[in-house]
Amino acid sequence: MAGLQQLLADIEPALGPFSDLALSTRNSLGCLQGEAGDAEGAVDALEQLVADVESVLGPGHMSTATYRSNLAHWRGRVGDTAGAVEDLEELLADVEPVLGPDDVFVISLRAGLVTWYRHGDDPSSALAASERALASLLKVPGPDHPETRQWWKTVATLRGEIGNTAGAVAASEQVLASLLKVPEPDHMPIYVARNNLAYWREKDRNSIAHQSTD
CATH class of the missing domain: 1.25.40.10 (Tetratricopeptide repeat domain)
Known part of the structure; x- marks a missing residue:
């Protein structure tokens, strides 16, 4: 220094x-x-x-x-x-009005907001920011880019945190489907994605069962 x-x-x-x-x-x-x-x-x-x-x-x-x-x-x-x-x-x-919603710097600001929303126990705002960033990344670099998959994982976690287990399942399915497209993939991320998907499917089944008994 x-x-x-x-x-x-x-x-x-x-x-x-x-x-x-x-x-x-x-x-x-x-x-x-x-x-x-x-x-x-x-x-x-x-x-x-x-x-x-x-x-x-x-x-x-x-x-x-x-x-x-x-x-x-x-x-x-x-x-x-x-x-x-x-x-x-x-x-x-x-x-954002100057750079546009899909600019790399704008997406990085959303990533920062996700971090601090979560620290402030505001998962709903964190989810909204994550889904907006994901929408941009689905355009460029596209749905099968590693960064896009990472945002899908974040969206899955945040959906689960607010009780949207069906949405967490859907996001986890996207992660696994994308990984399965990779030629000669590293199987460890696939195992992790399958485990995450199984976890959210079980949570979703339990949620549906609980609702049916109310």
Whole structure:
């Protein structure tokens, strides 16, 4: 971290405090602070960075958006789940109209929201964000891409968490069907997918049986 601090001290007088290199160095320093165990220091550093960049580039500029995303992450890491969610929701509202709902950065923001919604015990919001990300990935890179399968797994889990066991079964079936299309597949993920599917089918049967006795 000392090397980056010295680099920043050299860059700012030469290139100015709002040069791309100076700003990205400040971002790296803030994130490294968090990774070194000082998450609160990371929040303080990134809050100042975001305030400075927003005043020059505006809230929706991609550099600002990246730093705002990092700030949300470290807010969550210090335990401010509500703050992380608020930051990401506001950021998504700023960039999605510009980038479109299927942009990679927009999908990454939804992934962050899923994480912090779940930390905040809000599985319904997490599911909505997951299903929206999945809808984008089903277009590109497509239904059989590993990233898409991972989102199907997340959707299955979240559907199950809110009691939609039939929906969890449907999502788990998608995962298994996709894995079975892979030429010369690794069989371990298939076994895991079959196990997950069997689990949700059993939960669904139990749910139906319980409803029939009410």
